[in-house]
Amino acid sequence: MANKKLTLALFSGSVDKLTAAGVILGGAAAEDMDVDIFVLLQAAFAFKKENALTNDRVAELTDNKDEFLASLKRLDTPHWTQAFRTAKEMTNVNIHICGFAGKVWNGYKLDDFIDLADDICGIGEYISSAETADVNLFI
């Protein structure tokens, strides 16, 4: 039986939402789902090599940012890049950088992004993949 498929339109470049995406990817990996991630506008910023590990922006409850980030440390939560990497090791995860989003942040080549990214693609690829997904999310 073919694996089920999760498509994720990943728009956010904030560590709170990226961390949530990492948790969901873990669940998908546990179930051997195929995963296609499309890195859209703000997420492409977070995927730039120079930003991935230093970016500490949060999107929600910003007045509690310090508590949130401290809690991630207290709970020994893997950095979102590590959660994504673990999912890639455990199941078939492909990460596509939206070509337009890349250019917004001066990322023109795959090498401008962290090595989690597999390719740079257009939105048609997302639509095609999402059409056959069992679960489709926008974060």
Added chain:
Amino acid sequence: MMTEDLTNIKVDKSVDARGTSCPGPLLAAKKAIGEIENGQVMEVLSADEGTRRDIPKWCTKKGYEYLGTLEEAGYYKIFLRK
């Protein structure tokens, strides 16, 4: 399976995931299940409340037999047979 049976069950593989939060214990279970043979028993130690519901559901989907859960002091022992 009754609780009495679980306390005496022969465990072939023990996975201690008490230091991790969701989905850590589930991923630890997924990694470890590849290291045991069909018919063998694995226990997953988790202090994460969500895991006690996730592992039985995961077993159903993956075709493993969920045997039951023991509540220990501050954590759960979740048993399954591959």
